[in-house]
Amino acid sequence: LSATELELLMQNVVFAHQETCQFRQENLQILRWETFTPEEMQSLQQKPMDQMWERCVCHITDAIQYIVEFAKRLSGFMDLNPNDQIVLLKAGAMELLLIRMSRAFNWYNSTVFFEGKYAQLELFHSLGCHDLISSMFEFCQSLCALNLSEHEMAFFSAMTLLDPSLHWLQERHKVDTLYRKIHLAFRNLLQRTHREFILTKLPEKEKLSSICQLHLEKLNIFRQMYPSIAWERFPPLYKELFI
Numbered sequence: 001l002s003a004t005e006l007e008l009l010m011q012n013v014v015f016a017h018q019e020t021c022q023f024r025q026e027n028l029q030i031l032r033w034e035t036f037t038p039e040e041m042q043s044l045q046q047k048p049m050d051q052m053w054e055r056c057v058c059h060i061t062d063a064i065q066y067i068v069e070f071a072k073r074l075s076g077f078m079d080l081n082p083n084d085q086i087v088l089l090k091a092g093a094m095e096l097l098l099i100r101m102s103r104a105f106n107w108y109n110s111t112v113f114f115e116g117k118y119a120q121l122e123l124f125h126s127l128g129c130h131d132l133i134s135s136m137f138e139f140c141q142s143l144c145a146l147n148l149s150e151h152e153m154a155f156f157s158a159m160t161l162l163d164p165s166l167h168w169l170q171e172r173h174k175v176d177t178l179y180r181k182i183h184l185a186f187r188n189l190l191q192r193t194h195r196e197f198i199l200t201k202l203p204e205k206e207k208l209s210s211i212c213q214l215h216l217e218k219l220n221i222f223r224q225m226y227p228s229i230a231w232e233r234f235p236p237l238y239k240e241l242f243i
């Protein structure tokens with residue numbers, strides 16, 4: 001991989017992230033002291049479970065549409081065979097959402113950006129999945145502590161998405177080659193910015209996949225309680241990826 005190729009790949013990963021990041025980091029920062037009033041909190045906490053699930057699923061589906069766009073702009077992703085593109089997105093969409101969501105987390109007061117303001121964990125009470133939400137908050141907290149730049153976030157996202165160890169991949173070697181190139185470019189960036197230490201501090205794959213597993217478990221419990229809601233009210237993209 002020549003220096004120019006490395007530089008071009010770095011630009012591709014960073015631009016793909018910047019063009020698909022949904023909310024800009026600085027805007028999320030400006031809003032971070034806008035919290036919900038106790039009255040607003042109460043009204044959201046008292047929403048029926050099915051209504052809160054539908055709202056949240058629609059929000060994360062919006063965010064996942066940007067993540068799909070990020071993947072499509074990564075050089076090499078569209079050259080993979082369609083089956084593998086789907087396999088990577090089914091496994092990685094939620095993982096990338098968790099990574100990105102940490103940008104919208106205010107770790108001083110443990111709040112997350114939701115429907116225009118920053119919300120405490122309690123706001124999500126009616127979802128009935130306290131363990132999922134609290135592990136989400138913990139994860140965001142740990143990732144915030146690393147204070148990743150948007151460049152680092154872009155590379156961490158790309159490497160999380162292009163997981164060559166995934167089952168069902170038909171052209172594993174092509175994913176592996178892409179992964180290695182991006183990892184090399186990431187190392188190069190970290191060396192130049194004296195940030196190599198974060199490589200040992202990034203959350204393990206297992207942590208990410210355990211939260212995604214929890215999300216699927218809670219989704220199945222919800223579907224048992226409200227069988228028709230998921231089919232009638234959840235967006236097609238969410239159903240394709242998680243149901």
Ligand SMILES: CCS(=O)(=O)c1ccc(CC(=O)Nc2nc(-c3ccccc3)c(C(=O)c3ccccc3CC(C)C)s2)cc1
Nearest residue numbers: 021022023056059063100101103104112113114115133136
């Ligand atoms: C992600 C790109 S961004 O530009 O940074 C951005 C863009 C837009 C927003 C606004 C936003 O949609 N915030 C949401 N927050 C949470 C949330 C909730 C519990 C803890 C932590 C964050 C949402 C969820 O529904 C969620 C997210 C992760 C796992 C589980 C769930 C709930 C289950 C039932 C789907 S939606 C935030 C950030």
